[in-house]
Amino acid sequence: MSKYYLGIDLGSTTSKAVIINEKDEIIGRGITNTRANYKVAADIAREEAEYDARFSLLTQQLKNEIAEYPEFMKYMADIRSVFQYRQFERRMDLLKKTLRETVDGFAYDNKDEIADRLNDILNIIGPQIRHEFLEEDLGSRNQFFRDIINERYNQEVEKVDRKYFEPLMLAFDKSITPVENQMLQFNFKELVDESMRVLEVKYQGLADMQEDKEDWYFSELNAVKNNFKSLESSLRGHIDQIAGEEIHIVNMVGTGYGRALLPFPEDCIKSEILCHAFGAHAVFPNTRTVLDIGGQDTKAIQVDSHGLVTSFHMNDRCAAGCGRYLGYIADEFGISINELGPEAMEADKETDICSTCTVFAGAEVRELLNNGEKRPNILAGLHKAIVQRSMSLIARSGGVRNEFTFTGGVARNQAVLKYVTEMVKDSYGDVTMNIHTDSIFMGALGGAMFARRNIKVDLPAKAKAIN
Amino acid sequence: MPQEAQKEKSMILQKEMINGLFDELEKAKETGKKVCYTFVPGNLSELIRTFDMLPVYPEINALQSAMRKKSGAYIKEAEKNAHSEDVCTYVKCDVGMMLKGNIGPTGQKIPEPDILLLSYTGCFTFMKWFETLKREYPNAEVIMLHTPYQENGEIRPEMTEYMVKQLREEAIPKMEKISGVKFDEEKLKKHLKLAKEAQDWITKIFETTKHRPSPIDAYFAGVYYIGPINIGFRGTQEAVDYYKELYSEIQERIDLGLGPITPEGEMKEEKYRLVVEGPPNWTSFREFWKIFYDMGAVIVASSYTKVGGVYDMGWRHDPERPLESLAEYCMNCYTNLNIPQRIDLLSKCIQDYHADGYVTNSIKSCNSFSAGQLGMMREIEDRLEIPVGFIESDLVDPRYFSYSNIKNRLESFFQMLEQRKIITATEEVV
Amino acid sequence: MKAIRELIAECSTQAFDLHFTRAKEWKAEKEGRVVVGYMPIYFPREIIHAAGALPVGIFGGGDRKQVIKGDAYYQSYICRIPRSIMELVLDKHTAHFDGYIFPSICDVIRNLSGIFKQQKIGKFVKYMDFPQNFLPEIGGVYYQQEMAHVLKYIKDLNGVEVTTDALNHSIGLYNKNRELIELIYHIRQEFPWRLSIEDVYHVIRAGTVIPVEEHNDILKQVCAHIQQDIGKPQDKIKVVISGAFCEQPSIGLIRAIEEAGCYVVDDDYMLGSRMIMGPVDPDTDNPLEAIASAYIRQSQYSSSIYDVHDPKELRLAKIVKDRGADGVIFASASFCDPSLLDAPIFQNAFDRMGIRYMAFQFSENINQFKVIKEQVGAFSDSIKLWDEEPIVI
Incomplete structure (x- = not known):
């Protein structure tokens, strides 16, 4: 049986899980933003990572077939999309039910009308989301359940009569958290079967839809469409096998802010500093300086050629300069955290922000808005201020010495990325800068790698000594 | 267990010494011993003893209050009294303790100072602290003993000379006056x-x-x-x-x-x-x-x-x-x-x-x-x-x-x- | 004579020239010239001048310098000025400075001198330990020794042995300088609308970065202008600002206070330039003793000087009375220990004396001050609308 290793990174805003094989290759990733207890968060992330791992294994097994029939690739991706949608849908059904119950429990006189509006909204956003999952690959965008629903729900609530606004928002706020925190069990095989059935319908319906898509797309699609029956049967065997296979986790390591709360034995708990550095170094072996901006902490880490930490600095008690600050700012502007970066990128200049203090920033932002400053410019200024703080931290830890790798959830924010790139270049010249799409998973990856090594007995230095 | 018993012995000794001091402080009024508030860094214990005075260390009282979980309330008391949230909490704890009756770590009341001996060593806040105390205890004699900073990593002769002059011409005469004890160099x-x-x-x-x-x-x-x-x-x-x-x-x-x-x-x-x-x-x-x-x-x-x-x-x-x-x-x-x-x-x-x-x-x-x-x-x-x-x-x-x-x-x-x-x-x- | 706006514009450029260009030019004029930077609050610039060197004030980066490297040296609970000074120095703004003097203000500035020493910034670094003993034969003598120490550093660089005549000459120039500055305050006391406090600030701060002879020339012209009946009075109360003697508020904040309805008739922004009240004896055989004696006998109160012999609350109350001010605004830099620890002393005393005051905190880079402006406006209104009770001291 193949051996796998699990790393779990319990951050203050998200929990991540990574599964690796014996070659340190990532075969599964899972992430959740549930704010339930850490145990549930870890389980949800792990479960996701396992589904992801099965898809990876499936793709691996089909390597030869895919080489021969490239259309398999498209089919696999489609199965994945539907699979993700089915998972989403299950939770969505739960949310619908909870929302209706919540409204039903209201003491408002007009609660029937509220229920009607709620149904209207759900009837609009349900198909909308389904469409985005199946046709626009929403599932691959790493968005959380809450964010996906929130955005569209809010949009629709805005459109209904003002008198329903309060109750509808209240219903959502009351319902979302318990739904989000619910652990849902899926059967991989059943879900894949369902997905394949959905695809069957989809492909049959595609025959006459040749409008503005590009040629290559249709050649691929046609190939799938024409062959999907045969594909389906050759896949079936593999799917059955993979679905039945146990993902045998030999060892696991927990890290992150909530690591102490994980029900893991003591030697399976590692500091996130070590894990982030190890993970970043594994992906980019020439890394010597790692900047990690997480929800609660920002860390500047120096590593040696083995990926082991030689020194690190964390932000001081003040929350300025880490992801949490962005959260406050998003709240202040009443927008979602995902919209911050893109809006800041529209700025034509950065407004000076002097108070990186979360307490004062709010007042400052309001004053700037009153003074007629443009919102994107203020946001740009705020992003810059955060990055300035992390630059100080890097300076504190000894500066950028060689390749520089930027990790953590905040690395996905384009505006932060822009300023980090600019400022590192300003201060340290043309150093190689690495930012990976998996940046948010670096801690979990490092954890999984520590799990594989069982660090005490199997360190790189020891390997070197034997050589 | 012999080493356990011995461990206790030094601890008992220390406890006796400290309790003895606070007992003496409590009885200072009766015994007529003069009380000298001063700080740990640069504390002139030997000189204070030469004049048979009793020392009080405000920063020790503050840390003792903290260990007995009383500092939080004292600090809040001081902050109610215009002290900033951002300044030294020793000062605020001491001010708060004073406002609440000046009960020391042993539960005994600490007598008011006869002398504020400010040998301000390595800390500007000490100076502000005693400025604050002086306003609370207007009758206390203040001795400001300026300790030059080793800014160049050395003690130059003029620095020592400056301090000796302060000791000889200001500190000692004032201590003689308050304590009524003549300075005895042999002692x-x-x-x-x-x-x-x-x-x-x-x-x-x-x-x-x-x-x-x-x-x-x-x-x-x-x-x-x-x-x-x-x-x-x-x-x-x-x-x-x-x-x-x-x-x-x-x-x-x-x-x-x-x-x-x-x-x-x-x-x-x-x-x-x-x-x-x-x-x-x-x-x-x-x-x-x-x-x-x-x-x-x-x-x-x-x-x-x-x-x-x-x-x-x-x-x-x-x-x-x-x-x-x-x-x-x-x-x-x-x-x-x-x-x-x-x-x-x-x-x-x-x-x-x-x-x-x-x-x-x-x-x-x-x-x-x-x-x-x-x-x-x-x-x-x-x-x-x-x-x-x-x-x-x-x-x-x-x-x-x-x-x-x-x-x-x-x-x-x-x-x-x-x-x-x-x-x-x-x-x-x- | 130049027009007043022209003079002010010139001064504002100098005052906030964080590259200290005038000092650079001055140094380039002649081989071997020495530039000495000094930090707030006060330093007897006379002695540097007499040694043929140029004293230049370093008052931080204000809201005009992005701070990254400097931040690496300081925890979030330490005031901002040492960070921006480090940033200026590490960014080579002061590359033409030969030495640095750190007058004793507080533990932060004191330790900053140690960081300079450890990083080997400049050819000399001197922490100037002002005496806290105020007997001329004890503290006064020590002060003279400290000054001699500074002179030795300069002599090592430029070979200048300072003479009595040179010192007396320099004392005379700085006496004139302070006299003219005081004249501005004197005129403004009655006619504060003739020159805004923002302009006053620019004029005085410019004097910390240019040769004193040039500054005296500017001051003379400014005084001549404001002796004319210029500007129009507005309905504002008169206040004294206290507490902002080291880290400086941004110019916008200085302006905002007056805009919000308060004529600032006295302040401690540039305390060092006004520290000695009245002339230092310019005609003695021992000028260092004269300077020391002036420091001991004629210093303005300061949060960095032990004050028990002459309590600061009474001194500030006297300033309020003498200036005919309606109240006091305490402006403390965030995390400024000397200023913040003095606050209860002042405020308790003023409560007893019936002097009106308000307090806020700032940091040098704050450039949004709506809240402060609102508070100051409310303070001003409350005094305007309230009774006309005289201040009792």
Whole structure:
């Protein structure tokens, strides 16, 4: 049986899980933003990572077939999309039910009308989301359940009569958290079967839809469409096998802010500093300086050629300069955290922000808005201020010495990325800068790698000594 | 268990000394003894004793209040009285205690000062503190004894001369006037001789951490050990006896190969040897200590235990130069050293005591310690290639101690140390 | 004579020239010239001048310098000025400075001198330990020794042995300088609308970065202008600002206070330039003793000087009375120990004396001050609308 290793990174805003094989290759990733207890968060992330791992294994097994029939690739991706949608849908059904119950429990006189509006909204956003999952690959965008629903729900609530606004928002706020925190069990095989059935319908319906898509797309699609029956049967065997296979986790390591709360034995708990550095170094072996901006902490880490930490600095008690600050700012502007970066990128200049203090920033932002400053410019200024703080931290830890790798959830924010790139270049010249799409998973990856090594007995230095 | 019994003996001695002092303070009105408020850094115990006065140390009262969980309320009281949230919490704790009736750590009332002896050594806040006290106690005599800072890493003759003149022409005449006791240089010399003896012993005690395992923790237990020498007993036979006793107890631990004693018994395995810069947190002193001993970390030297005098570089009171040595003593206290001197001293500790790591506890209240610590840490890290750790807390403000924050940072630091140790070990094999 | 706006514009350029260009030019004029930077609050610039060197004030980066490297040296609970000074120095703004003097203000500035020493910034670094003993034969003598120490550093660089005549000459120039500055305050006391406090600030701060002879020339012209009946009075109360003696508020904040309805008739922004009240004896055989004696006998109160012999609350109350001010605004830099620890002393005393006051905190880079402006406006209104009770001291 193949051996796998699990790393779990319990951050203050998200929990991540990574599964690796014996070659340190990532075969599964899972992430959740549930704010339930850490145990549930870890389980949800792990479960996701396992589904992801099965898809990876499936793709691996089909390597030869895919080489021969490239259309398999498209089919696999489609199965994945539907699979993700089915998972989403299950939770969505739960949310619908909870929302209706919540409204039903209201003491408002007009609660029937509220229920009607709620149904209207759900009837609009349900198909909308389904469409985005199946046709626009929403599932691959790493968005959380809450964010996906929130955005569209809010949009629709805005459109209904003002008198329903309060109750509808209240219903959502009351319902979302318990739904989000619910652990849902899926059967991989059943879900894949369902997905394949959905695809069957989809492909049959595609025959006459040749409008503005590009040629290559249709050649691929046609190939799938024409062959999907045969594909389906050759896949079936593999799917059955993979679905039945146990993902045998030999060892696991927990890290992150909530690591102490994980029900893991003591030697399976590692500091996130070590894990982030190890993970970043594994992906980019020439890394010597790692900047990690997480929800609660920002860390500047120096590593040696083995990926082991030689020194690190964390932000001081003040929350300025880490992801949490962005959260406050998003709240202040009443927008979602995902919209911050893109809006800041529209700025034509950065407004000076002097108070990186979360307490004062709010007042400052309001004053700037009153003074007629443009919102994107203020946001740009705020992003810059955060990055300035992390630059100080890097300076504190000894500066950028060689390749520089930027990790953590905040690395996905384009505006932060822009300023980090600019400022590192300003201060340290043309150093190689690495930012990976998996940046948010670096801690979990490092954890999984520590799990594989069982660090005490199997360190790189020891390997070197034997050589 | 013989060593347990002996451990208690030095502790009993210390307790007796301190209780005796507070008893005397309580009865000061009746006995007619004069009360002198002063500070630990640059404290002139020998001179105070020469005039048969009783010392009160406001910052010791503040830290004691913190250990008894009373500081939070005192600080709030001071903040209600226009004190800023951002200034030294020793001051605020003391002001709050005063506003609440000036009941000291033993539950006895502390008498008002007859003299405010401000030998302001290495800390500007002391000056502001006594300006504040002077307004509360308008009848107290103030003696401002300016201790020049070792800005160039040296004591120039004019600095000593300046201090001696202040002692001779201002401090001593005022003390004579208030106490009604004539200055007796021979008596001062006797106290200085005993002070020197105590300094010899305490130096030997702090040097025992060179042993492996270290028989004591030079920070968490060290703060208790420095008690007698810092709070008014330096220059007495009692202090000498205490340190002799303590030394023999520690010697016994060394002979038995025992590690330091913690509140939860003996530390089993010495995994890391550390040097710590900065005062401890007092409000959560036990929890703070526990994070270290749970990880098998022992502090082999700390700068905080040198605030009341730096003795490990060989300096001693000299009975033959009484006033000069009082002056030098003040100028030699840790926070009166400049940043390069502090770096050198800490580096020497790291090397002499074979430390594996260096930790800064950055105290919000204390700019004298904290301003510059980050630069010091970088320099030490570069110079000695030693792992460094950085945490933040406060002296006596319970709002400024975040257990999880500190634990998280220290855990990372210890795991980094562990990695480094394994690497170094394997590299040595090669 | 130049027009007043022209003079002000010139001064505002100099005052906030964080590259210290005038000093650079001055140094380039002649081989071997020495530039000495000094930090707030006060330093006897006379002695540097007499040694043929140029004293230049370093008052931080204000809201005009992005701070990154400097931040690496300081925890979040330490004031901002040492960070921006480090940033200026590390960014080579002061590359033409030969030495640095750190007058004793507080533990932060004191330790900053140690960081300079450790980083080997400049050819000399001197922490100037002002005496806290105020007996001429004790503290005064020590002060003279400290000054001699500074002179030795300069002599090592330029070979100048300072003479009595040179010192007396320099004392005379700085006496004139302070006299003219005081004249501005004197005129403004009655006619505060003739020159805004923002302009006053520019004029005085410019004097910290240019040769004193040039500054005296500017001051003379400014005084001549404001002796004319210019500007129009507005309905504002008169206040004294106290507490902002080291880290400086941004110019916008200085302006905002007056805009919000308060004529600032006295302040401690540029305390060092006004520290000695009245002339130093310019005609003695021992000028260093004269300077020391002036420091001991004629200093303005300061949060950095032990004050028990002459309590600061009474001194500030006297300033309020002498200036005919309606109240006091305490402006403390965030995390400024000397200023913040003095606050309860002042405020308790003023409560007893019935002097109106308000307090806020700032940091040098704050450039949004709506809240402060609102508070100051409310303070001003409350005094305007309230009774006309005289201040009792």
